[in-house]
Amino acid sequence: DGGITQSPKYLFRKEGQNVTLSCEQNLNHDAMYWYRQDPGQGLRLIYYSQIVNDFQKGDIAEGYSVSREKKESFPLTVTSAQKNPTAFYLCASSLTSGSSYEQYFGPGTRLTVT
Amino acid sequence: AQSVAQPEDQVNVAEGNPLTVKCTYSVSGNPYLFWYVQYPNRGLQFLLKYITGDNLVKGSYGFEAEFNKSQTSFHLKKPSALVSDSALYFCAVSLYNTDKLIFGTGTRLQVFP
Numbered sequence: 001d002g003g004i005t006q007s008p009k010y011l012f013r014k015e016g017q018n019v020t021l022s023c024e025q026n027l028n029h030d031a032m033y034w035y036r037q038d039p040g041q042g043l044r045l046i047y048y049s050q051i052v053n054d055f056q057k058g059d060i061a062e063g064y065s066v067s068r069e070k071k072e073s074f075p076l077t078v079t080s081a082q083k084n085p086t087a088f089y090l091c092a093s094s095l096t097s098g099s100s101y102e103q104y105f106g107p108g109t110r111l112t113v114t
Numbered sequence: 115a116q117s118v119a120q121p122e123d124q125v126n127v128a129e130g131n132p133l134t135v136k137c138t139y140s141v142s143g144n145p146y147l148f149w150y151v152q153y154p155n156r157g158l159q160f161l162l163k164y165i166t167g168d169n170l171v172k173g174s175y176g177f178e179a180e181f182n183k184s185q186t187s188f189h190l191k192k193p194s195a196l197v198s199d200s201a202l203y204f205c206a207v208s209l210y211n212t213d214k215l216i217f218g219t220g221t222r223l224q225v226f227p
Contacts, residue, residue, distance in 0.1 A: 004157070031213070040123075042204065042217040043158075050213065058214070090157055099208035100146050100165045103215065105157035 003027040004106035023091035032074035037088040120218035135190040137205030147188040148206040
């Protein structure tokens with residue numbers, strides 16, 4: 001997982017509350033990504049950012065928001081509008097957003113909303 | 115639309131035997147293909163990729179994968195499995211000049227002693 005940190009590892013929230021997941025990288029990568037992982041469904045892209053102060057929606061952006069104020073940081077907010085927020089969230093980064101570059105993943109945050 | 119299929123939810127193999135984890139893809143162009151491994155409650159680790167050139171790609175931990183354009187496959191292989199290889203394996207595809215990786219649903223590899 002080296003170079004990308006996510007915190008916290010486990011997060012518990014009550015329904016109706018917004019929650020922010022942290023992602024920091026020290027790899028000097030330009031591109032960063034957020035994925036959601038559910039059992040049997042693989043990884044689904046929530047948001048990605050190719051450069052500071054710019055980001056694009058992925059396949060399942062509804063109910064989520066992001067910011068990219070610094071190159072090293074790409075926090076994800078799970079809002080109360082997300083209908084089924086309980087999942088394992090993975091942050092990743094790559095050298096650039098070019099398609100031939102592999103992505104490096106953080107250790108993940110497991111969010112449980114009750 | 116791009117897609118990746120991993121037809122087996124689980125693969126079981128005895129330690130010391132060769133292993134194969136299957137992946138097929140559907141894209142409308144030249145694909146870039148990746149394999150990742152995930153251990154329980156951890157992030158994904160990059161194993162290997164095919165961009166161009168030799169169809170047999172060697173990666174980390176003794177794994178290799180063969181790109182077969184006619185069969186649109188990119189199967190992951192290892193000549194001799196270890197118990198420590200037991201994990202969840204993901205195949206992924208992207209296209210030139212796109213920003214996204216499309217992941218398969220994953221295959222759980224179980225290596226028995």
